[in-house]
Amino acid sequence: MTIATHTSDRSAPSAQERLYAQCDPLDYEALLTDAEQEQLRRLRTFLDTEAKPLLADYWERAEFPTQLIQPLAALDLITPAALTANGAAPRSLYEGFRNFELARTDASLATYYNGQSGLFRTTVTRGGNEEQIRRWLPLIDSFEMTGVFALTEPDHGSDIAGGLATSARRDGDRWILNGTKRWIGSAVFADYLAVAARDEADGQVKAFLVKADTPGVELRTIPGKMSLRMVQNSDIELNNVEVTEDFRLARINSFTDIADLLRSMRSGVAWFAAGVQAGAYEAALKYVSERQQFGRPLAGFQMIQDHLVTMLSNLTASLGMVVRLSQQQDQGVYRDQDSAMAKAWTCSRMRETVAAAREVVGGNGILVENHVARFFADAEAIYTYEGTREINTLVVGRAITGRSAFAR
Structure with missing residues (x-):
């Protein structure tokens, strides 16, 4: 039997030349x-x-x-x-x-x-x-026009499809928007807010680009966060905000169209989950390689190595999933259940990985200067946004069984 081997036109880079040599063992x-x-x-x-x-x-x-x-x-x-x-x-x-x-x-x-x-x-x-x-x-x-996506509301997160309460009323060639959005990250730096609102005439969800300094728009930064602390999340009040028809996004005419956006957005969050694992793993590995206890580096202890292997295995498996998901998307395959499964699964592995990183760094793991505390805390926000684990698993479960288990 002859075993074929794969050859490439370019020579394989050395570990020193690779970007992700430390955290991507399967290359x-x-x-x-x-x-x-x-x-x-x-x-x-x-x-x-x-x-x-x-x-x-x-x-x-x-x-x-x-x-x-x-x-x-x-x-x-x-x-x-x-x-x-x-x-x-x-x-x-x-x-x-x-x-x-x-x-x-x-x-x-x-x-x-x-x-x-x-x-x-x-x-x-x-x-x-x-x-x-x-x-x-x-x-x-070019970032000459900056913006954010404003969907979530104070009373509607997981049930936003049916519960979205921000309203839009047409008045000639203008629309009048009223409502409140919550958790809108980086809105204070944005020129425009892409606001999802329910049309009073037909009950369908539409989307509008609202200039952030339009009269009737009020932004308040949400204080007291323990995760993604650098992100300035905002509560947004919309009080009789006027938007002209040419700033209504013409191809968003129902929540089905919003769901089409979320399908690709979730895949980005799955990549975040893999990246956070890489950052936590590399920070932990650096620390245990340098930190000495009982006369030798922590990296030389069996239980530390066990945690490192768990972290790297989680990361490698997560990379495999998101890489394949992106390859499918490059081929034009976008399915709700694929991005939902990737988001839910990689985020669960992320939680385990950052906890292990925090553990191997010991008491110093709670210091921001050692980085793992930042990854540990920030993972909690990523675990939740663009759909909780429960919502994403319901999306996958519906695809598997053909039956929706969402609450009515």
Whole structure:
């Protein structure tokens, strides 16, 4: 029997040359092109030199380092020229690893960036008509037009599909919006709010781009968070806010259309969960390799190694799931149950991984300066947003059985 071996035109990079040598033992990175890897190296250089030195301080202060926004935008990572020749679009796999790299550094930075590149951009590209996309997309990609996705409400999170209470009433060529949104991350830095509201005339959910400084819009930062402390989440009040018809996203005419947006957004959160595991694992590994107890590094103890293996196994399995999910999306396959399963499963593994990282660092694990405490706390927000585990498993369960178990 002859066993075929796979060959590649490019020689295999050494461990020193690979971006993810420490946390990607099965080398999923090899699925990226050279151009994609170069974009990620540029991002890592920026994160290591400009962002990391600020993280502990700003996380503890519960403030976002706004001085990073323009330099981060200037990296042109949404539609870089090297990946968009001849009208091509960046691959979902590249976008996934971009989220992975950001979350590996800090979940708040990842949340801010993906709010623009993922949630807001997706809302416009999938919800807007051709003219709206042509007008707004270049401005979104350059961060000249920034925005956030405003769906969740104070009384409606998991039941938002049927419970969405923010109203929209048409008055000639204008719409009048009233209602309240909650947990809207980075709204205080945004030019526009992509607001989901229920049309009083037909009861269907529509979406509108509302300029953040429009009369009747009031934003209040939510205090007292123990997770994603750098993200400025807002309560948003909409009191008789006027929006012209040309700022209604023309292809969003029901909650089914909103669900189409969420289908792709959940896959981004699954990549976050993998990235947070990578950051926690690398921080823990560094600490136990340097910290000495009983005359030798902690890394030399059996129980420490057992935890490290658990962390790396969880991370590797999570990478396998999100990589395959992105490959399917690059082939045009978008299914609710796939992104829901990935989001629920990777987030459960994330919880286990960050807890193990916190454990091996011992008492020093609660210090922000050792990084694992930040990942440990931030994981709790990622575990919940874009659908709780329970809601996502119900989506998967419905696909498996053909029967909905959602409460009526």
